[in-house]
Amino acid sequence: MILRWQFVTENDFGSRAIQWFTSGRASHVGFLLDDDSELGARFDKVKVRGKTYKPGVHIRPPGYADFASRIVIAVKVPDAVGCAYRSFLFNAIGQLYDLKAILGFATNRDWREPDSWICSELQAAAWEHAWMTRRLFSPASRISPVGFALVVTGSGGYVDEQGWYQ
Numbered sequence: 010m011i012l013r014w015q016f017v018t019e020n021d022f023g024s025r026a027i028q029w030f031t032s033g034r035a036s037h038v039g040f041l042l043d044d045d046s047e048l049g050a051r052f053d054k055v056k057v058r059g060k061t062y063k064p065g066v067h068i069r070p071p072g073y074a075d076f077a078s079r080i081v082i083a084v085k086v087p088d089a090v091g092c093a094y095r096s097f098l099f100n101a102i103g104q105l106y107d108l109k110a111i112l113g114f115a116t117n118r119d120w121r122e123p124d125s126w127i128c129s130e131l132q133a134a135a136w137e138h139a140w141m142t143r144r145l146f147s148p149a150s151r152i153s154p155v156g157f158a159l160v161v162t163g164s165g166g167y168v169d170e171q172g173w174y175q
Contacts, residue, residue, distance in 0.1 A: 010091030013041040013083040014132065016158050017076040023052070024077075033155025034078065037128050040098055040135075041081065045071040048098050050126040052106050064106035066098075066126055082158060084166040086141065093139035101131060129157045136160065 016035035018024050027036035039049030052064045053074075086094070107125035126134070133152045141164060158166075 010088045011083050011085055012091055012094060013081055014038050014157075014161065015041055015047065015079055015081050016154055017074070017079045019074055020077045027154075031153035031155055033153055033158075035080070035154040035158065038132055038154040038157050039069070039128060040095075040132060042068065047071075047073070048102070050101075050104075050106055050128045050131045062103075066101045066104045066106075066131060068102065080168060082161050082166045082168060084161055084164055086139075090139050090141055094135050094141065097135040097138040098131070101126065101135075129154045132157050133160070 016038050018028060018034065018036045024036040028034065037049075037051065039047035039051075042048055047069045048066075049069075050066045051069070054061055054064055056062070105125040107127050107130070129152050133156075136157075
């Protein structure tokens, strides 16, 4: 099974601030489903079938934002591992976005608390849940999109030929 993530930035203050505080090129990471929709945690609201959902974990349609940069990284995993990863994410749908976690980069929040998520925490927690690696070593408040990209590429991830980078 191939798992894919998109690592993106947008042309707005929030995206640039996240890049600056985390010293990285990406300000968001989301898991790509087979139809290129994204399953992940974001602060923006999402509208699905006429209903608007609060910020948090949702499935967003392909092209839901105008990205300034985007790279897709893929990794091949055994089917059981991929199913465990996807199952964790699908079970998180509807959980709230953790605005405190953004402040956690300065306040030492434990990123493994399962009550609410930012994008990279959610993906890292699913990664650990699926036993794709041993428990990640990271200071409690420092799991960022770029940190997660390093984990994925260090585990055999590669830039998908369908991905692009600016």
